[in-house]
Every structure is written in C-alpha cells, then in structure tokens.
Amino acid sequence: QSVLTQPPSASGTPGQRVPISCSGSSSNIGSNTVNWYQQLPGTAPKLLIYSNNQRPSGVPDRFSGSNSGTSASLAISGLQSEDEADYYCAAWDDSLSDVVFGGGTKLTVL
Amino acid sequence: EVQLVQSGAEVKKTGESLKISCKGSGYRFSSNWIGWVRQMPGKGLEWMGTIYPGDSDTRYSPSFQGQVTISADKSISTAYLQWSSLKASDSGMYYCVNSGGSPYYFDSWGQGTLVTVST
Numbered sequence: 373q374s375v376l377t378q379p380p381s382a383s384g385t386p387g388q389r390v391p392i393s394c395s396g397s398s399s400n401i402g403s404n405t406v407n408w409y410q411q412l413p414g415t416a417p418k419l420l421i422y423s424n425n426q427r428p429s430g431v432p433d434r435f436s437g438s439n440s441g442t443s444a445s446l447a448i449s450g451l452q453s454e455d456e457a458d459y460y461c462a463a464w465d466d467s468l469s470d471v472v473f474g475g476g477t478k479l480t481v482l
Numbered sequence: 483e484v485q486l487v488q489s490g491a492e493v494k495k496t497g498e499s500l501k502i503s504c505k506g507s508g509y510r511f512s513s514n515w516i517g518w519v520r521q522m523p524g525k526g527l528e529w530m531g532t533i534y535p536g537d538s539d540t541r542y543s544p545s546f547q548g549q550v551t552i553s554a555d556k557s558i559s560t561a562y563l564q565w566s567s568l569k570a571s572d573s574g575m576y577y578c579v580n581s582g583g584s585p586y587y588f589d590s591w592g593q594g595t596l597v598t599v600s601t
Contacts, residue, residue, distance in 0.1 A: 374526065407587040409527070416577055416591040417519075417527065428589065460527055464586045470543045471529035471586050 375400065376461050378474035385482045389449040392477045394461030396442050400472055404464040406444040408437055411458040411476075420459070421446060448479070456481045484508045486516075486578045486592035493598045494568050501564040502595045504578030511559035512536040515585035518552060518563045521594075522574040530576075532585045533561060541585065568599045 377395040384390040394406065408421040419428050421437035424444065434450045444463075448455055461474040489503045506516060517532030531542035535554040542552070551564040563576060578592035 405587075409588075416594050417588075418591065419587065419589055422583075422587050422589075462527070462529075462587070464584075468544065470545070473527045473529070476526045 374475040375465060375468070375472035376463065376474035378459075378461060378477045380475065381478050381480065383480040383482055384448075384451045386451055386453065388451045389447060390451055390479065392446045392448075392459050392461075392479070394444040394446070394474050396444070396463060396472075398442060399467035400442075400463040400465040401439060401444055402442040403466055406437065406439050406461055406463045408435075408446045409460045409462065411460065412454075413457065417460065451481055453481045455479060484580055484582075484590040486580055486590055488576075488578050488592040488595045491596040491598070493600070496568055496570055496599055496601050498568050498599075499564070499566050500568055500597065501562050502576060502597070504561045504563075504592050506559045506561070506580060509580070509582070511554075512556045515581035516554060516561040517579050517581065517585065517588070518550075518561075519577045519579055519588065519591075520546075520574050521577065525574075529586075530563070532579075532581065534585070535561070568597075570599050570601055573597060573599045 405423045409417040410420045411417040425437045458476045465472045485507045515532045518530040520528045530546040533540045535556040554561040575594045579588035580590040
C-alpha cells in the first residue's frame with residue numbers, strides 16, 4: 373500500500389489530454405513539493421516534473437503538473453504513442469522522514 | 483551531460499555480502515547528492531537513501547536504515563550500495579540517482595543494477 377495514491381491505469385487516444393491524479397496528506401503533498409517520473413517500458417525512470425510544475429530541460433511542454441491541497445495532478449496533452457509508460461508521483465513526507473512514491477499509473481495509448 | 487554508470491548484474495546467495503557501484507560524470511561529483519532507489523520485480527519505486535559526497539552526510543529511508551550502507555569515494559566519483567548479509571527479498575533492480583538541488587528529487591538516473599538473490 374503506497375503512501376501516495378494513484379490510479380493503477382489510465383488511457384487515451386492520440387491527441388487527447390489525459391490527467392493522472394496523485395492523492396496524499398498534509399504531511400507530504402500538503403506541505404512539500406511533488407515530483408513526477410516517467411518510466412518507459414524496460415528503461416530507467418526519468419524526471420518529468422519537479423517542484424510541482426517545473427519541467428527539466430528537454431521535457432516537452434505537453435507535460436504539466438499542478439497541485440491543490442493534498443492532491444497533485446500530471447496532465448499530458450496532445451497524447452502520443454511514445455507517452456505509453458508508467459508514471460509515478462513522489463514527495464517528501466515530514467511525518468515519515470521519507471521520500472514517498474505513488475504506486476504508479478500505467479498509461480496506455482489506444 | 484550528467485551520466486551515472488552502474489556496475490553489472492549480480493547473482494548471489496542468501497547470507498552473502500554485496501557492494502554495487504555507480505560512477506558519476508559530467509558534473510561536480512562532490513557537490514550533488516547521490517542516492518539509490520529500489521524497484522522490485524513488477525513493483526513501484528522505493529527511495530533507499532542518499533549521500534552528499536562533499537561531507538559524507540548520509541540520509542536513509544527508515545525502511546532501509548540498518549539494512550544497507552551507502553557510501554561514496556569522491557576521489558573516483560563513485561557511490562556504493564552495500565549489503566552485509568543478503569536476503570531473498572533483496573532481489574530487485576537498484577537505480578543510482580543524482581540530485582542537483584534537493585536531495586529528495588532525482589534529476590538523473592543510472593541504467594540500473596539487477597540483483598538476484600537465491601536460497
């Protein structure tokens with residue numbers, strides 16, 4: 373059972389906008405920034421979004437992050453087949469003194 | 483460009499010791515946090531801990547405190563993850579991660595080291 377809760381799966385057709393949610397609590401998302409990672413099949417994860425809504429150099433602006441209260445969301449617009457991957461949210465948890473991850477969301481492009 | 487190159491896959495038996503490595507390049511090794519993330523087969527990501535090579539400040543996840551040792555040799559820009567007595571439940575993929583800012587998000591990832599522990 374992960375500390376951050378994500379839907380296990382999401383899907384969309386090419387060109388669509390797909391949101392992926394991440395729910396936490398006051399000790400993690402409610403008081404610290406959220407980061408998102410993308411893991412393409414068979415590869416190492418990659419930082420996609422940091423500090424809630426910042427994109428590292430090279431990440432397309434189709435990817436955006438937001439948060440409100442104890443929840444965060446990753447949005448992928450203009451969905452492409454190469455976006456098919458697992459997506460993980462993460463944050464520092466003040467109560468656990470630990471980096472906590474969501475269980476991951478498997479995105480399928482139909 | 484930041485590169486993290488990890489040592490190769492390992493096959494060990496329960497009770498054996500193991501030390502895997504991660505060599506950083508393309509950045510000032512002493513000035514960035516470098517840590518480890520575990521991914522068990524078919525499962526999600528778990529942060530294990532991190533070290534600041536400049537002063538050896540080391541922070542562990544409570545889940546891994548006392549189970550592993552993280553170290554670094556800044557003279558050769560290499561970080562290590564070590565077990566003194568492996569368990570079958572230590573089997574998994576271990577990723578080395580670099581943090582240029584906060585120690586708690588991970589800018590760059592190594593290719594992973596697969597550890598298989600059999601009884």
